[in-house]
Amino acid sequence: DGGITQSPKYLFRKEGQNVTLSCEQNLNHDAMYWYRQDPGQGLRLIYYSQIVNDFQKGDIAEGYSVSREKKESFPLTVTSAQKNPTAFYLCASSIIRVSPGRGNYGYTFGSGTRLTVV
């Protein structure tokens, strides 16, 4: 079955460490996204990528980095510069439409990674 796989499900980070969250999709989607979810704040966009070897900052990119070396993979690194990294992180993917209409598109989300600083 096609979908998005995020790993690990739970991750613990010590102060000053970098950690990398994995996101892999087998949907042949062009675009991939990373969102951060905090209680009462909905989801906020960290980074997104619409094509291999290219990505753009979202609304809260500071302290994070990404790469897009393969279409299927979009790992997120939470660096030590991110001062408050404890959150639930969601990866998503979508096709990119070039014309309006129903199409056969959707935004598929992974099951998330909960990151906690210890």
Added chain:
Amino acid sequence: AQSVTQLDSHVSVSEGTPVLLRCNYSSSYSPSLFWYVQHPNKGLQLLLKYTSAATLVKGINGFEAEFKKSETSFHLTKPSAHMSDAAEYFCVVSRTFGNEKLTFGTGTRLTIIP
């Protein structure tokens, strides 16, 4: 620019009674609108979407939503609540085509009273 306002952070209904989750949007271009559901510690599942076709949209699990351009609203409804509907619901807006960035509302937590 685009934004979404979910008018209620928490809604409680009794099992078997109707559900109404309210969403207003703002968009400077033709929007696509979505409702997603999230169960605890899970990813988001698409309930339904509006993409400039029929204004009354039917989704999974008996949910539906009506796009009202004059009111800039996209409220989510269900005739009869079930215990399994208890979850967090997000209203989302994006462009109809091109840049597919999503803008999320802050969510509405739905509680079902037995």
